[in-house]
Amino acid sequence: MDKDLAGVVIGCAIEVHRQLGPGLLESVYQKCLVYELRNLGIQVEYEVKLPVLYKGIEFDNGFRIDLLVSKLLIVELKTVKKLENIHQAQLLTYMKLANIGIGLLINFNEVLLKNGIKRMVL
Template sequence: MTENEISSKIIGAAIEVHKQLGPGLLESSYEKCLAFELTQQGLEIKTQVAVPVQYKGIKLEVGYRLDILVEEKVIIEVKTVSELAAIHKAQLLTYLKLTGIKLGLLVNFNSLKLIDGVKRVANNL
């Protein structure tokens, strides 16, 4: 399955979660529900994946965690903010670079229409 096919499934699952719950809950609630929806679709996921930092050849475990990794190909960062900011995109881009993954999705569940809260971020290795 390609990154684009996976991202389409992710967006569909996120829309379903948003339809069921609406905006206004904690990130952790949406993350758990989205993880459930993705596994129901048969996708392999990992949640709260540790992301070490490589610094001058040393691997440092410094507490970074990405929210959901899908099929080892797409990172999802779940947000519940009034609007996505440049720092959210920068965070996801950093995770993409640190992991070598090409595609990530920022999903802000605090949107009236979920699709307005979804941003694709590409790592142009």
């Protein structure tokens, strides 16, 4: 089911990109992607607080998950010139902290969105 869910999210992201193209703020793509997913009846939360647990103490360091889809999939959105290793590391860290095994990194600042999508699995 996780892979099917990722496919649906990618399809929705492609639709958003098809309608808007590259060059807008991340927050615009986020709101539009949330709209598309909810329109399909998929449960999605955005800007989800992600605390760090260190030696039994919880710290709220201001980490936020861009999208948490059906509590099974983390989606990290970017609008950058190109995806870097640090973006992948960020997503992997969020996945570990949230104990969620699958994530998508989506860079909307691409002419072809498929070139800006990275699927990650723990």
